Amino acid sequence: MSEEQIRSLERQFDERIARDEKIEPKDWMPDKYRKTHIRQMSQHAHSEIVGMLPEGNWITRAPSLRRKVALLAKVQDEAGHGLYLYSATETLGISREEMYEQLHTGKAKYSSIFNYPTITWADMGAIGWLVDGAAIINQVPLCNTSYGPYARAMIRVCKEESFHQRQGFEIMMKLANGTPEQKEMAQDALNRWWWPSLMMLGPTDDVSVHTEQSMKWKLKRKSNDDLRQQFIDQTVPQAELIGLTIPDPDLKWNEERGSYDFGEIDWDEFWQVVKGHGPMNKERMKARVGAWERGKWVRDAAMAHAEKKRNRKEKKAV
């Protein structure tokens, strides 16, 4: 293809997106579009899978049968999200094995929030309320993103995530209205998860590298700072409602902006965790890689069995 032809295809491609048309797997797409989507979508899938670990950590110790069942169902939903996000990414011409390989070698990233430990039951509430809350703010705009399989996967993911968020808030509410010990547990979890949740919405706009191109492709519709503000404005009244205190002495309603002003985020901590040196980075990867390696003989057996079955069938047919 001549450069002229490619430019013409790119022009048509950009126009389709501008008209809000969906790009489908068999459509022509610029190489960079494919690569960017593989990167973002697989990162999203990895986040779901790694995200199972901190919550899975409390399944055996959930305080009641009702909570145990709800937590199991939630973690199972996350596995389901991972499954259809991996499938959606596969439509771009990469296999699940390759994506796992990228995760296990550290080439692909996942959401840094999962590199924090879940040390009390209240962390199950805080993750649902804050982490899923921030994730929804990030993800709702993706229901209208330009790549069809991603947009469709996100519609389902978002529905379930908002259920998870309510569930998490309900855990926190119950604790906040409980005994002093329970309330303290809830406040402590909020103290530990608040700042990492704000960081989840990404670096500030002045240092964010992908934003402009992503806006054009509708992989992003609002800037990180706008999303963060939206999250804070939405969450502060919820904390007040259940009598918990946001751990930010600079947090103050700004009448003029109609938004909350908030304190400085510790970006050094953010980059430390992103670069692999958070409290749980090594453990999370060890758990994923360990499960994959321990499972190799099982996957091999399943392949070998399927092959044997196929051969027997063919023999019968002959």
Place this chain on the structure above:
Amino acid sequence: MKNENLYNYILGIADNSLILGQRMGELCGHGPSLETDIACTNISLDLFGQVRSYFQYASKIAGDGRTEDDIAMLRKEREYKNVLLVEQPNTDFAYTLGRQFLFDVYHLAFLKELQKSTDLTLSAIANKCVKEVSYHERFSSDWVKRLGDGTSESKEKMQEAINDLWTYTDEFFHQTDADKAMVVEGIGVDVTKLKDSYYKEVSQVLEEATIQVPESKYFQKGGKQGIHTEHLGYLLSDLQYMQRTYPNMEW
């Protein structure tokens, strides 16, 4: 307690689901593939759902203010009535699925009989559970066949798991006092009658899986009387952690 036999009978059924559900829940996020991870979590979820139905009923029968959670999480080790098989650890995927398979075949046959119980609550619970457990049984027998008739490595592991777990199968067919009383009343299932068809069915699947049916005639028992293997205590310390550390609170 007026209905002590019925209460103990329900606990005998429910504790199997409780302890096995807890074991399967341990695996969440650590399975050999995403699909098996989802399936194992799903089995755990089904089992805990069943546990809730049974214990809500047991709580009504006890009538002393104890809730489903009190019954599930605040008994002492010797008061748990599950069979020894379900408390065995997740040594590897062959053990996990072998344990599941050996339990599922029994569980399904048991529930099919429990559907006929003259106790309407129990028969209603059994009706619901039969559907779930049919699926569990299909899943676990498929995996036993896959691993048995897969690679030489998987065959060896599957055989070893079946050999080790076999000793816990006979206990299913032992009757407790509560069992006997409930059979007389038409409420309970006569487990002694399930034994022949159980071994027949299990052997069929194992043969298809090219796994040798163990010939050992030495079996372990005691779970139904609360005499467990050393594994149970650790499992319970996880299960009970929150209820023991923070007593009398709502969650």
